[in-house]
Amino acid sequence: MKQEVRFMDNQRLAHIATEVRKNIIKAVTAAKSGHPGGSLSATDILVTLYFDVMRIDPKNPKWKDRDRFVLSKGHAAPALYAVLAERGYFAKEELMRLRQVGSILQGHPDMxxxxxxxxxxxxxxxxxxxxxxxxxxxxxDKKDYRVYVMLGDGEIQEGMVWEAAMSAAHYRLDNLTAFLDYNQLQIDGANDLVMTIKPVADKWRAFGWNVLEIDGHDYDQIKSAVEKAKATKGKPTMVIAHTVKGKGVSFMENQVGWHGSAPNEEQMKKALTELGD
Structure with missing residues (x-):
C-alpha cells in the first residue's frame, strides 16, 4: 500500500482547520464539558499532520505501515476527534456524542x-x-513509518517526560518527532507562575534532541519543521510550537479559564459566528 499523496495548499488547510474548530466548539458545547482552549491551540498542527504529512489510511486505521500519532496531552481529545472525523475515520455526527455513555468518543483518547x-x-x-x-x-522491525507525538507545555513539568526524553536520545530515535503545544497556559494559570519550564529549547537540546522553534499556526513553518526532522539523523526532534490558547475564538484566546470550561449555547453561537458559520 502506498501513501496517498495530498500536498494540500495552505488555503485548503486553513479551511479544514476552521471546520475542525467549529466542530470542537459544537462538540464541547453539546457535551457540556471538555477542554476547548488547548484543543483550539493544537488544531493547525493536527490538521497539517493528518492532511499533508502523515502516511495513513482512514479505511484501514490499523495498517501496520502507517505513521503513528500520540496525543500525549489527551485532554485535547476534541481536536483529535474533529480532525479524525474530517479525515474520514468516522462520521462527523459522532462528535455530538462526545463524553456520552457508550460513545466511541470519550473525554480522553481510547485506542x-x-x-x-x-x-x-x-x-x-x-x-x-x-x-x-x-x-x-x-x-x-526495520520499518520506515514515522511517529509523531504532541505534548502540552504544562505537561512537561512531569518528570516522566524527561526520562522519556533521555531514552529517545539514547536510542537515537530519529524517526520520532515531538510537537510542544507551547501556549504558555495550563489549568492553574501561566506556566511561569505554576512551575516554569524555561529555558525550554535549551533543556531539550541538553537532553540530546534536535530542537526547532516555529509559529504553531503557520502551515509553512509546520511543514518545514517536519521536513527538517525527517532530514535529521541520529537524534529525535522536538518542535517547540508557539501557539495561542483558544486560537480562533476572540473571547477564548489567551484566557486560562477556557482550559477546561464548556461554552453555553450563546457563547457557542458567538464563537461559530466568528469562525464564519
Missing part, C-alpha cells in the same frame, strides 16, 4: 474504541514514552 487513535492517553506525562516504544519498534 480500543476510536478508529484512528493510536494510543490511549490522558494521564499526563506518559505519551512520549509510548511514542518512544513505537519508534523503537519501527527501528527493530
Amino acid at each position: 480500543k474504541s476510536t478508529p484512528g487513535v493510536d494510543m490511549t492517553t490522558g494521564s499526563l506525562g506518559q505519551g512520549l514514552s509510548a511514542a518512544n516504544g513505537m519508534a523503537l519498534a519501527a527501528k527493530l
Whole structure:
C-alpha cells in the first residue's frame, strides 16, 4: 500500500482547520464539558499532520505501515476527534456524542474504541514514552513509518517526560518527532507562575534532541519543521510550537479559564459566528 499523496495548499488547510474548530466548539458545547482552549491551540498542527504529512489510511486505521500519532496531552481529545472525523475515520455526527455513555468518543483518547487513535492517553506525562516504544519498534522491525507525538507545555513539568526524553536520545530515535503545544497556559494559570519550564529549547537540546522553534499556526513553518526532522539523523526532534490558547475564538484566546470550561449555547453561537458559520 502506498501513501496517498495530498500536498494540500495552505488555503485548503486553513479551511479544514476552521471546520475542525467549529466542530470542537459544537462538540464541547453539546457535551457540556471538555477542554476547548488547548484543543483550539493544537488544531493547525493536527490538521497539517493528518492532511499533508502523515502516511495513513482512514479505511484501514490499523495498517501496520502507517505513521503513528500520540496525543500525549489527551485532554485535547476534541481536536483529535474533529480532525479524525474530517479525515474520514468516522462520521462527523459522532462528535455530538462526545463524553456520552457508550460513545466511541470519550473525554480522553481510547485506542480500543476510536478508529484512528493510536494510543490511549490522558494521564499526563506518559505519551512520549509510548511514542518512544513505537519508534523503537519501527527501528527493530526495520520499518520506515514515522511517529509523531504532541505534548502540552504544562505537561512537561512531569518528570516522566524527561526520562522519556533521555531514552529517545539514547536510542537515537530519529524517526520520532515531538510537537510542544507551547501556549504558555495550563489549568492553574501561566506556566511561569505554576512551575516554569524555561529555558525550554535549551533543556531539550541538553537532553540530546534536535530542537526547532516555529509559529504553531503557520502551515509553512509546520511543514518545514517536519521536513527538517525527517532530514535529521541520529537524534529525535522536538518542535517547540508557539501557539495561542483558544486560537480562533476572540473571547477564548489567551484566557486560562477556557482550559477546561464548556461554552453555553450563546457563547457557542458567538464563537461559530466568528469562525464564519
